Amino acid sequence: MNDTNVPTQSKSTLIKASIAATVLAVFIYFALILPAEYNQDPTGIGAVLGLTQLSDSDDSSSESQLANDSSSSLNTAEQPVEESIDQIEIIVPAGRGLEYKFKMKQYGKLTFEWSTDGSPLYFDFHGEPEGDTTGYFESYSIATANDVKGSTTVPFDGVHGWYWKNKTDKEVVVTLITSGVYEVIGKPH
């Protein structure tokens, strides 16, 4: 049913229009969109127009082929470069303690806010240097609280995070919100 006045084009017009639409789309896709979004530049036009700069922060190489694989010498799977924002709920059972950690590079910044559903928890916010075998760790802050926020710039490569101890007789739920460049380790064991 057609209750509107749509002019019906001739077959040749339709064919020309469809071909033109496809050619234009393919050209813009490979020349502009791929360089800008995915740092692939098969035509080289993206680099000339400076579009590859838009997606350069995701990839250490500024010139790439279509067959570019995602790993380079500076970028292994274990070393995150993109900032993420995460929220997690952690249940600390009654009378127990547990840890929740993040793997970070030296001088990485971790912004955080955590709160409990009521009861304050003893906590030790600390970091363990990568490769350490002595059990050494540096405590950034130790206290008992139910609502803490702030940020820290970690002093070394390693695993950083919280140890919470629930000294009450009911389980306590911690809601933790973090942002920064890290790899979530979570509970180490």
Next chain:
Amino acid sequence: MLNKFTLLFFVLLAMLVSFAAYSHGVDDGTKQFLMQNQGVAFVPFLYIGAKHMVTGYDHLLFLVGVIFFLYRTKDVIIYVSLFTLGHSLTLLFGVLANIQVNAYLIDAIIGLSIVYKGFDNLGGFQRVLGRQPNTKLAVLIFGLFHGFGLATKLQEFKFSEEGLLENLLAFNLGVEIGQFLALSLVLILLSIWRRFDSYMQFSTVTNTLLMSGGLMLTMLQLTGYFLS
């Protein structure tokens, strides 16, 4: 005439280049708000919904295609309402029932909806198939897909269960407000342009560009799908 075509081409090009920097997801400020929000936050969700629609060029391109040849206010209202019904149903259902669909695939289908509309506006189906597919039904069905697209954007975040329904309704209402604002602007521009002879002369070019834009969008989303 060559000048007008060139101008249109460069305007579209400029738009595409600027859109490339905006990935049509949810920006960081919204992300942080959604993560930390607990409870009912009616006006913020209303605003987020409106903002999402006003900046949602894929939804808007489809709507432009739909109303391109609708001259009577009554027709505009009917078709836009069908689209609204479709996307509201799947937005609400998708979030409340926690339906998991791949966002890239849905967005690719939305891209195809734009290609469909451009082709339809050229009388393509009438010419090729000898019949016109039910336009109202098509708008409703594509509306369903657009709604799933909206839902996936919200679903990226586990936000608070408390007040979920109210916030979701606020988001939906915001989407409609945003749609209304964007459509009003489009209608004003269209009605000015429709006074000129060039409207019909350029309807072919415009709908070809619409098909092209839809195709680019589909390719972009499929790339995202296959790379992740």
